[in-house]
Amino acid sequence: xxxxxxxTPRPDTGLFNAKVGIWLFLASEVMxxxxxxxxxxxxxxxxxxxDWPHGLLNVWLGMTNTIVLIVSSITVVMAxxxxxxxxxxxxxxxxxxxxxxxxxxxxxxxxxxxxKFTHYEVQLNDGTTVQVxxxxxxxxxxxxxxxxxxxxxxxxxxxxxxxxxxxxDKAAQAxxxxxxxxxxxxxxxxxxxxxxxxxxxxxxxxxxxYTAIYFTLTGLHALHVIGGSIVIFFIWGPLAxxxxxxxxxxxxxxxxxxxxxxxxxxxxxxxxxxxYLL
Amino acid sequence: MSDHxxxxxxxxxxxxxxxxxxxxxxxxxxxxxxxxxxxxxxxxTVAIALLIACVKGFLVAGYFxxxxxxxxxxYGILIATVFFFAGLMFLTVWSMDHNSLIHMAPxxx
Numbered sequence: 001x002x003x004x005x006x007x008t009p010r011p012d013t014g015l016f017n018a019k020v021g022i023w024l025f026l027a028s029e030v031m032x033x034x035x036x037x038x039x040x041x042x043x044x045x046x047x048x049x050x051d052w053p054h055g056l057l058n059v060w061l062g063m064t065n066t067i068v069l070i071v072s073s074i075t076v077v078m079a080x081x082x083x084x085x086x087x088x089x090x091x092x093x094x095x096x097x098x099x100x101x102x103x104x105x106x107x108x109x110x111x112x113x114x115x116k117f118t119h120y121e122v123q124l125n126d127g128t129t130v131q132v133x134x135x136x137x138x139x140x141x142x143x144x145x146x147x148x149x150x151x152x153x154x155x156x157x158x159x160x161x162x163x164x165x166x167x168x169d170k171a172a173q174a175x176x177x178x179x180x181x182x183x184x185x186x187x188x189x190x191x192x193x194x195x196x197x198x199x200x201x202x203x204x205x206x207x208x209x210y211t212a213i214y215f216t217l218t219g220l221h222a223l224h225v226i227g228g229s230i231v232i233f234f235i236w237g238p239l240a241x242x243x244x245x246x247x248x249x250x251x252x253x254x255x256x257x258x259x260x261x262x263x264x265x266x267x268x269x270x271x272x273x274x275x276y277l278l
Numbered sequence: 279m280s281d282h283x284x285x286x287x288x289x290x291x292x293x294x295x296x297x298x299x300x301x302x303x304x305x306x307x308x309x310x311x312x313x314x315x316x317x318x319x320x321x322x323t324v325a326i327a328l329l330i331a332c333v334k335g336f337l338v339a340g341y342f343x344x345x346x347x348x349x350x351x352x353y354g355i356l357i358a359t360v361f362f363f364a365g366l367m368f369l370t371v372w373s374m375d376h377n378s379l380i381h382m383a384p385x386x387x
Contacts (some may be wrong), residue, residue: 014349023352027359034363038370045374059310066306074299077342081295084288178323180314262342269334272306273327277313278320 007249022256026263029224033267036217040274043209050174053210055182056203058112062276065108066268072101073265076232076258083251088243091254095236098261102229109222115152116203116211122149122163123199124192130167131191143167149190161197163190179277214275221271224264231257298341305334 004010005017013020044052079094124130124147132141151165165187176182201207205215235253242250309330317323340346345356 013351015351020351020355023355027355030359030363031366034366038366041370042374059313063306063310067303070299070302070306073302073338073342074295077295078292081288081292085285177320178313178317180316259343262338265342266335266338269338270328270331273309273313273331277309277327278324 007246007252016252018252018256019259022259026259029263033217033220036213036220037270037274040213040217043213047209050170050176051208053182053208054176055179056116056210057214057276058115059179059276061108061112062272065105066272068101068105068108069265069268072098072105073262075101076261080251080254080258083243083247083254086247092236092240095232099229099233099236102225102232105225106222109218113215119152119203120150120163120200121168121203121207122161122192122197123147124149125196125198128192128196130196132167133189133191134186141167146170149192151187151190154189159194161192161194163192164188165190217271217275221264221267224260224267228257228261228264232261294341298337301337302334305330305337 003017007016009016075094075097079091079098082088082090082094124143126145126147127142128147129140129142130147130149132139148168148170149163149165150168151163153161154164155162166185167190172185203211205212235250235257239250239253242253309327312326312330313323315323317326345352
């Protein structure tokens with residue numbers, strides 16, 4: 001016996017099975033991300049002034065990724081519309097663009113992750129002297145107690161480290177409340193002896209509460225992008241034969257995968273300002 | 279998407295999708311521009327960013343996901359979701375107030 005309402009809607013609800021299923025699944029997804037957003041709020045509100053980093057992420061990369069996901073959303077809905085208008089060729093073209101956008105999004109996200117794994121906070125011994133090279137030339141700067149450098153490693157050899165970044169001024173950092181203020185702090189080239197380094201750590205998920213929630217939220221989102229891409233690819237490629245045998249059911253599958261993809265876009269629409277801009 | 283079954287309706291919808299697409303792109307650029315405004319108040323900056331995000335979210339959910347013309351059962355599922363999500367947010371805000379009250383309490387020897 002066939003399972004009823006796989007392609008035709010139930011008379012009482014007006015919905016086919018998969019549509020009810022995907023909306024129930026999306027409801028559970030709202031609760032999953034819905035638990036993480038308040039976690040972010042609690043961590044952020046609970047952070048002492050100056051402890052919550054601003055301007056740590058590249059806004060232009062985040063904006064590009066937002067636009068990439070919006071483009072993929074329109075191509076998903078246009079692909080579904082093409083099937084409704086019986087144009088399978090257009091459907092495949094639109095979904096190819098969707099898959100390219102997914103790859104592009106993941107590529108940019110990987111680059112951003114790599115950037116954080118190569119970004120270091122370096123704590124120095126008291127009274128350390130570092131060599132600072134900027135537009136005006138090279139000078140020696142002696143740091144008092146608790147000196148901290150922040151930036152990317154340019155050179156690393158047996159006895160010294162060259163960092164492109166800044167000497168952290170905690171008093172000035174406590175006054176930064178917006179991402180754009182942090183982006184105005186000039187970056188210089190700093191050379192420090194390895195013997196003067198007390199402790200150094202990159203900006204991985206273990207570094208502070210911000211990076212922990214950043215990697216959790218964006219990592220979970222990236223897993224959704226990967227999962228959605230696999231489903232869209234499967235329907236686009238290996239399952240394409242169903243268009244000839246059961247076009248109604250095939251279109252329904254495209255619709256259901258599209259609903260999931262739009263949800264992924266929707267989550268990013270909120271993640272972008274929260275993590276990159278505020 | 280079930281209310282958009284004939285080709286004529288779909289063609290009309292395609293124009294709407296494109297309009298929503300342009301609005302989403304404009305909204306993204308506007309969010310970045312607004313975040314660079316020298317607004318002193320952090321609360322106002324957060325409010326502006328979240329307001330634009332909510333409008334963009336409404337456009338995606340309403341038009342791309344067709345929630346604007348969905349069946350009653352879907353609305354039922356979503357109302358239940360909104361109820362529990364609101365509860366979760368309420369608990370968050372409540373716990374923040376609760377903590378601040380504890381912190382403000384005078385030290386008892």
